[in-house]
Amino acid sequence: MKALIFKEAHAPLEYLDVDTPTPATGEVLVKIKAGALNHRDVWITKGLYPGLRPDVTPGSCGAGTVDGRDVIINPNVDWGTDTLKRNASYTILGMPTNGTFAEYIAINPDRLVDKPAHLSMEEAAALPLAGVTAYRALFSKARCQAGDKVLINGVGGGVALFACQFAIAAGADVYVTSSKQEKIDQAIALGAKGGALYTEPKWSKSFAKQFGTVDIVIDSAGGDGFNELLKLCSPHARIATYGGTRGTAKVEPSLLFWKEIEIYGTTMGSDTEFEAMVDFVNEHKLHPVVDSVYALADHAEAYAHMDAGKQFGKIVLKM
Numbered sequence: 001m002k003a004l005i006f007k008e009a010h011a012p013l014e015y016l017d018v019d020t021p022t023p024a025t026g027e028v029l030v031k032i033k034a035g036a037l038n039h040r041d042v043w044i045t046k047g048l049y050p051g052l053r054p055d056v057t058p059g060s061c062g063a064g065t066v067d068g069r070d071v072i073i074n075p076n077v078d079w080g081t082d083t084l085k086r087n088a089s090y091t092i093l094g095m096p097t098n099g100t101f102a103e104y105i106a107i108n109p110d111r112l113v114d115k116p117a118h119l120s121m122e123e124a125a126a127l128p129l130a131g132v133t134a135y136r137a138l139f140s141k142a143r144c145q146a147g148d149k150v151l152i153n154g155v156g157g158g159v160a161l162f163a164c165q166f167a168i169a170a171g172a173d174v175y176v177t178s179s180k181q182e183k184i185d186q187a188i189a190l191g192a193k194g195g196a197l198y199t200e201p202k203w204s205k206s207f208a209k210q211f212g213t214v215d216i217v218i219d220s221a222g223g224d225g226f227n228e229l230l231k232l233c234s235p236h237a238r239i240a241t242y243g244g245t246r247g248t249a250k251v252e253p254s255l256l257f258w259k260e261i262e263i264y265g266t267t268m269g270s271d272t273e274f275e276a277m278v279d280f281v282n283e284h285k286l287h288p289v290v291d292s293v294y295a296l297a298d299h300a301e302a303y304a305h306m307d308a309g310k311q312f313g314k315i316v317l318k319m
């Protein structure tokens with residue numbers, strides 16, 4: 001079969017003919033139809049991800065078929081049974097274990113959920129990692145409910161856009177930030193109420209003037225801009241943070257304690273949350289936004305596209 005193989009950081013991924021995996025006892029062989037990139041895949045190629053191993057097929061997200069059944073792959077490896085906290089041995093599919101950027105994967109059937117019928121294979125492949133991260137951040141951590149005012153920072157991100165779609169579907173009033181006006185406009189077309197360019201100086205002031213403060217912030221940027229998010233919080237707001245794309249966040253304590261803001265770190269989501277997330281997508285007939293689809297052989301262009309941050313929605317690899 002054809003597969004992408006990670007050899008070492010700072011070297012291109014290799015597109016090779018490798019042996020089709022033989023399922024171990026209890027495993028099944030899934031024919032992967034599509035996979036999707038996450039920023040993690042880019043961090044891996046740059047050596048910015050822990051536990052890198054050579055000769056591994058990357059890719060955490062995928063959808064395919066097994067025995068005539070269309071399935072979505074749960075990227076959790078050994079979360080365990082406690083939804084609140086994962087096992088110490090937890091990893092994510094696609095490093096250090098072989099992932100989805102290949103024509104086949106041998107996998108335990110307990111990692112498979114039925115693909116909702118309204119989703120194409122590309123849309124289904126877009127969902128797993130980003131969807132479960134957004135679901136836990138928004139609902140389990142930030143306790144989003146109908147009527148909440150939610151700010152999604154950097155809506156062009158894969159997780160961020162799912163958080164935006166999920167919050168809108170849950171009946172929240174959603175606002176977004178982005179580096180690009182057209183991404184704000186695309187979020188508004190999905191149902192967001194408004195947005196601001198985080199690249200503008202003092203953007204939080206004009207945001208507050210126009211839209212007021214918010215009950216929930218979903219963030220993966222961190223960095224210097226974090227205090228701007230604190231300024232936009234209503235009393236008792238919840239912030240869920242799942243990434244540090246812009247590095248160390250500087251926190252002004254007075255912005256935090258007076259309004260009693262709660263900050264939650266969040267990562268991925270349990271198997272229970274994964275299944276609840278797919279059910280939520282099915283119930284609301286949500287369509288993941290697919291930015292672009294590349295052939296597996298054109299993986300380098302797909303990775304470069306993500307690295308450049310120009311996408312709105314998920315970047316998909318088709319097998």
Ligand SMILES: NC(=O)c1ccc[n+]([C@@H]2O[C@H](COP(=O)([O-])OP(=O)(O)OC[C@H]3O[C@@H](n4cnc5c(N)ncnc54)[C@H](OP(=O)(O)O)[C@@H]3O)[C@@H](O)[C@H]2O)c1
Pocket residue numbers: 037038039040043129130133153154155156157158159160177178179180183198220221223225242243244245246266267268306309311
């Ligand atoms: N903890 C977890 O479980 C988990 C899961 C998934 C991802 N992550 C992490 O979360 C981050 C995003 O991942 P992803 O896969 O969603 O990445 P992605 O699709 O590449 O999205 C990155 C987005 O970050 C936004 N951004 C960049 N600089 C920003 C800034 N200064 N302020 C606000 N937003 C900014 C941009 O939004 P615009 O295009 O709108 O400007 C960009 O599109 C990465 O650091 C990733 O490692 C963590």
